[in-house]
Amino acid sequence: MRGLPSARFALGAALVCVPLVIALAGPLFAGEPGPRAASFTAGGGHWLGTDFVGRDVVRQVLLGGRSVVLVALSATALAYLVAVPLGLVCALTRRHWLEEVLMRPLDVLLAVPSLLMILLAAAAFPPGATGLALLVALVNIPDAARVVRASAAEAASRPAVEALRMQGESWWRTAVGHVGRSVARPLCADAGVRLTGALYLVATAAFLGIGVAPDAADWAVMVDRNRTGLFVQPWAVVVPALLVVALTTGCNLLVDAALGARRGTSRPGAARDVLASDQVKERRL
Amino acid sequence: MSGLGSWVARRLLLGCVQTVAVVLLVFGLTEALPGDAAVALAGDQPDPARIAALREAMELDRPAHERFADWAAGLPRGDLGHSLASGRPVSSYLSGAFGPSLLLAALTVVPLVPLGVGLGVLAARFEDRWVDRLVSAVTLGVYAVPEFALGVLLVTVFALRLDWLPPTAVGYGTDLLGHPAALVLPVLVLLARPVCSLSRLVRAGMIDALASPYVAQARRYGIPDARVRYAHALPNAVAPAAQQLARTVDWLLCGVIVVEALFVIPGLGTVLMDAVAERDVPVVQGLAVVFGVVTVVLNLGADLVAHRFAPRTEVAA
Amino acid sequence: GGSRGDSGGASGGGTPRRGGRLRAAFAGGGAGETLDPHRASLFADVARAKALYDKLADYGDDLSARPRLASSWEARPGLDRWKVSLRRAEFHDGRPVTARDVLYSYRRIADPAGAFRAKASLEPVDLDASRAVDARTVEFVLKRPTAEFPNVLASFGAYIVPEGARDLDRAPVGSGPFRLVSFAPGRTAVLRRNDDYWDGAPYLDELEFLVADEESARVNALLGGQVEYAHELNPATARAHEGRGRIEIVRLRNSAMQAFAMKTDRAPFDDPRVRRAFFLIADRQELVDGALSGAGVVGNDLFGKGCEFYADDLPQRTQDLDRARSLLEEAGASDLRVTLDTSSVAAGFTEAAGIFRDQAAGAGVTVEVRTGGKDSYWADVLDSGTLCCYRSGAMPIESHISQRLLTDSTTNATKWAHKDFDALYRQAQATKDDEERAALFGRMQRRLYAEGGFLVWGFADWIIGTAPSVRGVDRKAPANTLDWVRFDKVWLA
Amino acid sequence: MSGSETAPGAVAEIEGLTVSVGGRRILDGVSLRVRPGRVTALVGPSGSGKTTTGRALLGEFPAGALVSGTVRVGGERVGHVPSGPVPVGPAPVRGGPARGTAARGAPVGHVPQDPAAVLNPVRRVGALLHDIALGQVRGLPRRARRQAARARVLEAMAAAQLPDGAALVGRFPHQLSGGQQQRIVLAQALLLGARVVVADEPTTGQDALTRRRVVEELAAVAARGIGVVLLSHDLAAVRALADEVLVLRDGRVVERGPAQRVLRSPATSGTRELPPVKLALTRDTAFGAPRPDVVLRVRDLHARHPDGSEVLHVPDLALRGGECLAVLGRSGSGKTTLARCLAGLHRTYDGQVLLGPVVLPRSLRDRDRRQLAAVQYVFQDARASFDERRPLRDQVARTAVRLRGVPARDARAEASAMLGALGLSTVSADRCPGGLSGGELQRAALARALLARPRVLVCDEVTAGLDTDTRRDTLDLLDGLLRTRGDMSLVLVTHDLVAARFASRVAVLDAGEVVEQGSSAEVLTAPRHPLTAALVAASKAVPVPDAIPGPAGSSCRASEAGSA
Ligand SMILES: Nc1ncnc2c1ncn2[C@@H]1O[C@H](COP(=O)(O)OP(=O)(O)OP(=O)(O)O)[C@@H](O)[C@H]1O
Ligand SMILES: Nc1ncnc2c1ncn2[C@@H]1O[C@H](COP(=O)(O)OP(=O)(O)OP(=O)(O)O)[C@@H](O)[C@H]1O
Ligand SMILES: [Mg+2]
Ligand SMILES: [Mg+2]
Numbered sequence A: 001m002r003g004l005p006s007a008r009f010a011l012g013a014a015l016v017c018v019p020l021v022i023a024l025a026g027p028l029f030a031g032e033p034g035p036r037a038a039s040f041t042a043g044g045g046h047w048l049g050t051d052f053v054g055r056d057v058v059r060q061v062l063l064g065g066r067s068v069v070l071v072a073l074s075a076t077a078l079a080y081l082v083a084v085p086l087g088l089v090c091a092l093t094r095r096h097w098l099e100e101v102l103m104r105p106l107d108v109l110l111a112v113p114s115l116l117m118i119l120l121a122a123a124a125f126p127p128g129a130t131g132l133a134l135l136v137a138l139v140n141i142p143d144a145a146r147v148v149r150a151s152a153a154e155a156a157s158r159p160a161v162e163a164l165r166m167q168g169e170s171w172w173r174t175a176v177g178h179v180g181r182s183v184a185r186p187l188c189a190d191a192g193v194r195l196t197g198a199l200y201l202v203a204t205a206a207f208l209g210i211g212v213a214p215d216a217a218d219w220a221v222m223v224d225r226n227r228t229g230l231f232v233q234p235w236a237v238v239v240p241a242l243l244v245v246a247l248t249t250g251c252n253l254l255v256d257a258a259l260g261a262r263r264g265t266s267r268p269g270a271a272r273d274v275l276a277s278d279q280v281k282e283r284r285l
Numbered sequence B: 001m002s003g004l005g006s007w008v009a010r011r012l013l014l015g016c017v018q019t020v021a022v023v024l025l026v027f028g029l030t031e032a033l034p035g036d037a038a039v040a041l042a043g044d045q046p047d048p049a050r051i052a053a054l055r056e057a058m059e060l061d062r063p064a065h066e067r068f069a070d071w072a073a074g075l076p077r078g079d080l081g082h083s084l085a086s087g088r089p090v091s092s093y094l095s096g097a098f099g100p101s102l103l104l105a106a107l108t109v110v111p112l113v114p115l116g117v118g119l120g121v122l123a124a125r126f127e128d129r130w131v132d133r134l135v136s137a138v139t140l141g142v143y144a145v146p147e148f149a150l151g152v153l154l155v156t157v158f159a160l161r162l163d164w165l166p167p168t169a170v171g172y173g174t175d176l177l178g179h180p181a182a183l184v185l186p187v188l189v190l191l192a193r194p195v196c197s198l199s200r201l202v203r204a205g206m207i208d209a210l211a212s213p214y215v216a217q218a219r220r221y222g223i224p225d226a227r228v229r230y231a232h233a234l235p236n237a238v239a240p241a242a243q244q245l246a247r248t249v250d251w252l253l254c255g256v257i258v259v260e261a262l263f264v265i266p267g268l269g270t271v272l273m274d275a276v277a278e279r280d281v282p283v284v285q286g287l288a289v290v291f292g293v294v295t296v297v298l299n300l301g302a303d304l305v306a307h308r309f310a311p312r313t314e315v316a317a
Numbered sequence C: 001g002g003s004r005g006d007s008g009g010a011s012g013g014g015t016p017r018r019g020g021r022l023r024a025a026f027a028g029g030g031a032g033e034t035l036d037p038h039r040a041s042l043f044a045d046v047a048r049a050k051a052l053y054d055k056l057a058d059y060g061d062d063l064s065a066r067p068r069l070a071s072s073w074e075a076r077p078g079l080d081r082w083k084v085s086l087r088r089a090e091f092h093d094g095r096p097v098t099a100r101d102v103l104y105s106y107r108r109i110a111d112p113a114g115a116f117r118a119k120a121s122l123e124p125v126d127l128d129a130s131r132a133v134d135a136r137t138v139e140f141v142l143k144r145p146t147a148e149f150p151n152v153l154a155s156f157g158a159y160i161v162p163e164g165a166r167d168l169d170r171a172p173v174g175s176g177p178f179r180l181v182s183f184a185p186g187r188t189a190v191l192r193r194n195d196d197y198w199d200g201a202p203y204l205d206e207l208e209f210l211v212a213d214e215e216s217a218r219v220n221a222l223l224g225g226q227v228e229y230a231h232e233l234n235p236a237t238a239r240a241h242e243g244r245g246r247i248e249i250v251r252l253r254n255s256a257m258q259a260f261a262m263k264t265d266r267a268p269f270d271d272p273r274v275r276r277a278f279f280l281i282a283d284r285q286e287l288v289d290g291a292l293s294g295a296g297v298v299g300n301d302l303f304g305k306g307c308e309f310y311a312d313d314l315p316q317r318t319q320d321l322d323r324a325r326s327l328l329e330e331a332g333a334s335d336l337r338v339t340l341d342t343s344s345v346a347a348g349f350t351e352a353a354g355i356f357r358d359q360a361a362g363a364g365v366t367v368e369v370r371t372g373g374k375d376s377y378w379a380d381v382l383d384s385g386t387l388c389c390y391r392s393g394a395m396p397i398e399s400h401i402s403q404r405l406l407t408d409s410t411t412n413a414t415k416w417a418h419k420d421f422d423a424l425y426r427q428a429q430a431t432k433d434d435e436e437r438a439a440l441f442g443r444m445q446r447r448l449y450a451e452g453g454f455l456v457w458g459f460a461d462w463i464i465g466t467a468p469s470v471r472g473v474d475r476k477a478p479a480n481t482l483d484w485v486r487f488d489k490v491w492l493a
Numbered sequence D: 001m002s003g004s005e006t007a008p009g010a011v012a013e014i015e016g017l018t019v020s021v022g023g024r025r026i027l028d029g030v031s032l033r034v035r036p037g038r039v040t041a042l043v044g045p046s047g048s049g050k051t052t053t054g055r056a057l058l059g060e061f062p063a064g065a066l067v068s069g070t071v072r073v074g075g076e077r078v079g080h081v082p083s084g085p086v087p088v089g090p091a092p093v094r095g096g097p098a099r100g101t102a103a104r105g106a107p108v109g110h111v112p113q114d115p116a117a118v119l120n121p122v123r124r125v126g127a128l129l130h131d132i133a134l135g136q137v138r139g140l141p142r143r144a145r146r147q148a149a150r151a152r153v154l155e156a157m158a159a160a161q162l163p164d165g166a167a168l169v170g171r172f173p174h175q176l177s178g179g180q181q182q183r184i185v186l187a188q189a190l191l192l193g194a195r196v197v198v199a200d201e202p203t204t205g206q207d208a209l210t211r212r213r214v215v216e217e218l219a220a221v222a223a224r225g226i227g228v229v230l231l232s233h234d235l236a237a238v239r240a241l242a243d244e245v246l247v248l249r250d251g252r253v254v255e256r257g258p259a260q261r262v263l264r265s266p267a268t269s270g271t272r273e274l275p276p277v278k279l280a281l282t283r284d285t286a287f288g289a290p291r292p293d294v295v296l297r298v299r300d301l302h303a304r305h306p307d308g309s310e311v312l313h314v315p316d317l318a319l320r321g322g323e324c325l326a327v328l329g330r331s332g333s334g335k336t337t338l339a340r341c342l343a344g345l346h347r348t349y350d351g352q353v354l355l356g357p358v359v360l361p362r363s364l365r366d367r368d369r370r371q372l373a374a375v376q377y378v379f380q381d382a383r384a385s386f387d388e389r390r391p392l393r394d395q396v397a398r399t400a401v402r403l404r405g406v407p408a409r410d411a412r413a414e415a416s417a418m419l420g421a422l423g424l425s426t427v428s429a430d431r432c433p434g435g436l437s438g439g440e441l442q443r444a445a446l447a448r449a450l451l452a453r454p455r456v457l458v459c460d461e462v463t464a465g466l467d468t469d470t471r472r473d474t475l476d477l478l479d480g481l482l483r484t485r486g487d488m489s490l491v492l493v494t495h496d497l498v499a500a501r502f503a504s505r506v507a508v509l510d511a512g513e514v515v516e517q518g519s520s521a522e523v524l525t526a527p528r529h530p531l532t533a534a535l536v537a538a539s540k541a542v543p544v545p546d547a548i549p550g551p552a553g554s555s556c557r558a559s560e561a562g563s564a
Helices: A006-030 A057-063 A065-092 A096-111 A114-124 A129-156 A159-166 A171-182 A184-207 A219-229 A235-266 A277-284 B002-032 B037-042 B048-057 B064-077 B090-125 B130-144 B147-161 B180-210 B213-220 B225-253 B257-263 B268-277 B281-308 B311-315 C043-052 C099-110 C149-153 C215-223 C235-241 C272-281 C284-291 C321-330 C349-362 C377-383 C397-404 C419-429 C434-451 D050-057 D101-105 D125-136 D142-159 D178-192 D208-223 D235-241 D259-264 D335-343 D369-374 D392-404 D408-421 D438-450 D468-484 D497-501 D520-525 D530-540 D551-563
Strands: C021-026 C057-059 C065-067 C070-075 C081-086 C125-134 C137-142 C178-184 C188-193 C206-211 C229-231 C248-262 C296-298 C337-343 C366-372 C387-393 C454-466 D012-021 D024-034 D039-043 D066-073 D108-111 D196-200 D227-231 D244-249 D252-258 D294-304 D310-320 D324-329 D349-355 D375-378 D456-460 D489-493 D505-510 D513-519
Touching: A006 A057, A006 A065, A006 A235, A006 B130, A057 A065, A057 A219, A057 A235, A065 A096, A065 A129, A065 A171, A065 A184, A065 A219, A065 A235, A096 A129, A096 B002, A096 B225, A096 B281, A114 A129, A114 A184, A114 B002, A114 B268, A129 A171, A129 A184, A129 B225, A129 B281, A129 B311, A159 A171, A159 D438, A171 A184, A184 A219, A184 A235, A184 B130, A184 B180, A184 B225, A219 A235, A219 B147, A219 C235, A235 B130, B002 B064, B002 B281, B037 B048, B037 C377, B064 B281, B090 B130, B090 B180, B090 B225, B090 B268, B090 B281, B130 B180, B147 B180, B147 B257, B147 C215, B180 B225, B180 B257, B213 B225, B213 D108, B213 D125, B225 B281, B225 D125, B257 B268, B257 C215, B268 B281, B281 B311, C021 C043, C021 C215, C043 C178, C043 C188, C043 C206, C043 C229, C057 C149, C065 C070, C065 C149, C070 C149, C081 C099, C099 C125, C099 C137, C215 C229, C215 C235, C215 C454, C235 C248, C235 C454, C248 C272, C248 C296, C248 C349, C272 C321, C272 C349, C272 C434, C272 C454, C284 C296, C284 C349, C284 C454, C337 C349, C337 C377, C349 C366, C349 C387, C366 C377, C397 C419, C397 C434, C419 C434, D012 D050, D024 D039, D024 D050, D024 D227, D024 D252, D039 D050, D039 D208, D039 D235, D050 D066, D050 D196, D050 D227, D108 D178, D125 D142, D125 D178, D142 D178, D178 D196, D178 D208, D208 D227, D208 D235, D208 D530, D227 D235, D235 D259, D244 D259, D252 D259, D294 D335, D294 D489, D310 D335, D310 D489, D310 D513, D324 D335, D324 D497, D324 D530, D335 D349, D335 D375, D335 D456, D335 D489, D369 D375, D369 D392, D375 D438, D392 D408, D392 D438, D408 D438, D438 D456, D438 D468, D468 D489, D497 D520, D497 D530, D505 D520, D505 D530, D513 D520, D513 D530, D520 D530
Parallel strands: C021 C206, C021 C229, C337 C366, C337 C387, D039 D227, D039 D244, D108 D196, D196 D227, D324 D489, D324 D505, D375 D456, D456 D489
Antiparallel strands: C057 C065, C070 C081, C081 C137, C125 C137, C178 C188, C188 C206, C229 C454, C248 C387, C248 C454, C296 C454, D012 D024, D012 D066, D244 D252, D294 D310, D294 D349, D505 D513
16 A cells, blocks of 8 residues: 555554454354343343343344445445436536526425435335435435535536546546546545434434334444433443444544545645655655 | 626525425325324324314315415415414414524534534644544544434433533423523534534545645745634635535424434424324424425525635636 | 322322422423313323313222212112212312213213214213203213223213313313413423312422423433423333432333234134234243333233233233144144234334244244334224234223224224124123122133233333432322322322 | 855755656756845756746645755755754645744745646635735734735735736636736735745746736846746846846756856857747748638627626637637737637627637537537646646547547557657656646647647647747647648737747737737738737837846847847
């Protein structure tokens, strides 16, 4: 790796690794479900106690990563898959009507409380992980599209974009390859926090009966459902919450590190960094 | 500026259309939900005869479009209709809940902007050094903590252990201003996540701006550091942050359900929850009008800001 | 009189002391809350109604009717005419409570336009034929013999309001222990002691009902000294604070039946062997420990543990998967798949569904849990689906049967329709002798135990938290009975 | 400020500065001394390291550069130097809280080659000026400060040849012409009152009249005791201003000494080609070979800006096949606007632009590939027109891929060839734009447009940042293309009257109006409009304050005159 801001990178990697490994490998080690104990008890062979329905928290934690990683990540990715082109179209178009046609309906969606949306989905969707990912994505699209548009508007009107157009460059390359890349940093920052939001939306939805089961082994659902026992058996909330925190924090730190590294290497001539020679060497390792 | 003026006018006009769309959509959604006010009121005694009687009493047996038309006809007179559940005017629901929501939103936004911007600027200024790492890690960590957990934590520590602040605002009703101490914890909980997202957006924008030649020029020319950061670099990070801020205010005004429930603050979120649970369509519609207007106005504001901070867009070919 | 229920289980001892203001936090119904006692449906509504109004009778701890505004009742031999005498009592505006008020109240409830909840309970009464014999005597004419008529007088929501009262939501005038001072729907109601209360003036000067929907908010408010009484706490919360001295935990036993309701009129549950197999699948202790967090007792597939006429001589059912499996095989349903409807409408529902799903897997039954919206859950599961989570508050066994288990019952969630069973019920209602009646109820319950549609796996505690200074809170009365949320007997030490 | 380390009398000093990036030495042992009140000029071919040297005085170096040597400003070390202590100066030492503090002691004024880059796109141009001025009026009572600051700003703008400053301070950078942007940045430097001003090509992009005034102003700056470092290809300006001249070639100082000596008698091979402008010698005919057919026609064009102001009115203008049309005019007169209208980059206009018989869509987004390829535009601000994250050659090659359907591989080869013909090595072309000099980028921008094989090539100041040799080569190349590719015509937006002389026709713009149009010979030798006359006069008579006697000065003028 070329001179990534190593400390941040290492921290991010470490933070991501723990939850990711548990999420991916956990189910292999979970084993068969043991008999249920009373809910929210500690001890009795349960390292981390039992959860709200008397299951072993360790086992639930081992099982609960996959859906988090899959649903939340895919929902966030999906939201951006739609929001980025949409936001970029609006930032790049000179046709006001097109922008209005695309953005105003999204504003309408924004004004509808997400609770109502989720309730409706609960009634209309057959519960399923895909449906849930779609729903979480849908709730996030209007918001994400606005952020994309706002950050891209300036970049989209620079002479470099005019030059690309003059070259007959395809819309996709201009928008995503150039404008998108120039605003990658705010977008990544936004996506990072949105991932966290998506996680907990999944949990809320689960409670209302959409997507994963309300007693599913899922970290976000665990955090939500075990909260009543917070004072009796905190581990059932604290451990999955810490894993979620580690996952999202780690993701964000990694993205930050990657962006920092990109800036260091990809704009070599920006001629604004004063570097001691030894620093230079370190950077070029 | 005539271009801008007509743009705003057009957006406001569109805003009216949008609000109508929001109301229609919300009406449709609420109607589409299984059950109606009669079923909801019947609760665990779903005696079919009684439900039928309730339906008749609430005029729910009339077609949806007729009820909607009736409700809409009252709008020009400022009449938002009457609640199905209690028969009280919807406007009394809204006016009662809007105060607390507005107060909370205002109290949250006032420190939110300086805090979010300040932290973002601070992190960007010390990019990749321990300050930044600390700010980044803390903001991300806090953001990943669900609201209820943060609320419970704060209440446990500051209200129940240390006894510095009241744990809830129960019993204070709408007179929250009379009990400022009760607002501290809810505002802190409300602040936590928006501060994080705002500061991350500001940080991201600032890092690019601080590395730009125009900031280097301002520095070189001896402009005080703070002024360089806030007056010259920050504006470049404003556009996405303004969007985020608008969304936050929207969220604050249109339903901070968890915090309202946790601290017993009778705001719009609670009213919405109850009204949806009761399928109290007129109340939900009244709320939709409020939410529609709030969203339209906030989005317009955010777009104006974004427009101002991307002045070059006006000349795009 | 039935006002002595508090003597036994008052929380803390000492002589009652007058004065003070008690703040009680309840989960509420938002801005749609009402003061109209006939519209009351939430616990908060009922608690307020109870403080402002009286019924003619109310339920004792064993769910038998105790006289309240009625000082006594007496049936004609045919059990279809009942004479009820009223005690001397006054409304808050000084008018005496009369037979005319009683008839006005009941007619108001029965008015179809009002669609009041208690209308169904008053169904046996022929209100047109009933009359006021004198100022303090009412003669009720019934449509058929009803031995348990006092239960009707005690039924949920059958409050007595002054004749002609219309604007009950804004200006409530009752005969209850407290008078209204102010009311803000969804937030607060302030009440003051009614010094002229017939059952002895309350000890408290003032009573304030506060609304806090979130359980943790009620607990926090209680812990933080913002309220003195918090209604409806979680078992986990109770465990966290029980015996710590900061707050008192009051567990009201047998308050809520927890069950799975099988629709007996459709496959696969139209086969009694399948129902019996399901009875044997349930590990009730695991359900109580898991879904109720241990705050409750196991059930025996019968409603009304602790109630009058409850058949507690029947053996406690336990899990027997082998037997269940063979029963299913017999019924030709070895690879059975059923959908279990649940919802977050009541505490423990989704949990119980998950636990039962796992238990059923042990018997080779695949249970698919379907989580539905909570606002229309009860109406949804009344007619559709085959298996659902069910719960019921305390009520006399007779009411349970009449509301849920007769061919013409309005909320027959198990679709239990058997002419002979209906006949047994009618026979019981026509039997004046208590013992004979008990025997008849026993027969009905044995039938239900053997092949009924309710898999009653537990009875949940109702948990209340109070400040240590609060005394006089009854510890035995199940929710919905007379001594539950009875603030006129509570005092502050 | 000890000053002890600085050589006596020097306000800034570079000693043995070597900068290498990626193994290539872009500066090699450069030493330089800036004395108060003196003008030190750096000249040399494009890419020779002038800008790099200038930036070193600001403490800035290319990212990833290995640097050795010393840079001192006002006695303080600047930057990194191996043994050096704290990096000081305005250099953005990452995250350093102390950054900029030392800069306040010894700020260095900087007028960069690409002024747009240092103008904040989201702030009005007056903002920074005002902030600088505020720092200088701290002594005044609070109320008077604004007033005083404003007065200073306007004064500085006037000094930087922006007399209508009041109207311009409220504009955003993109609302200014290239020359106006440059003068705004110059005004910043003037306002700053720095002890050292690094002026990187301050006269490019300015018309002859303005250029003369700018030169006068820089002379006045020096007269105030400020050390000026002038990096320029504009030998006339150098001659007029410089006290000492350093000639750079491939990062090495090949010649240094008093201006008169260096410019007159080249001592080394480095300056061999320097003084004489050889254009005159190589060319005796006009550019291209005009044919009678009209390729491009502008009809009744009224161009507005979004704020509603009309900035351009062209009743009729025709471009014939194979011809070169030069567009002249003062800075801010609307030349770029005209060029952008042709290119489809400025669409708020009434009237028509016809390509042959076809009306071109206003916006280039509505033009099809053939139309796009047919009219190509070379941006005035070349640096801003490139994506800073992609290697230059890739960007250039895309034109051929997109507009001519050439396979990617061939396109890259073609791009290399074209860049090579313009004097850009493959090595530099494989860098990102940040790694190239201003002149190099300008040529790359030209190459990018040429790869489209356009029928009309609109060049906006393509030669402005080039040294004489490169400029000549570039013009030669264009001329060659005009001749060999019979279907190409050229619109040359320029302040360079020498170049304009080789155009077949000339159009002169003044305040958005075409005031004169005709064959170049006519217009430039016998101008009818007073503005044209003034421009011609000004370009001929570059002011020579303390006249540099001898053949050096005359040779330049003679050659220019001779070409007419
Ligand atoms: N977006 C804009 N809004 C308002 N005025 C503008 C805008 N862009 C340019 N102008 C003004 O239009 C005039 C013409 O600008 P243009 O860029 O065409 O000048 P130019 O002749 O190319 O000058 P230069 O030689 O300095 O590049 C200038 O006075 C400029 O200030
Ligand atoms: N970051 C970098 N990496 C590699 N080479 C670079 C970098 N920055 C500049 N160069 C090279 O260094 C040389 C000197 O560049 P500089 O900008 O100093 O030239 P210049 O004399 O100002 O040229 P011009 O007259 O064209 O502006 C150029 O050939 C350029 O390609
Ligand atoms: Mg240069
Ligand atoms: Mg121009």
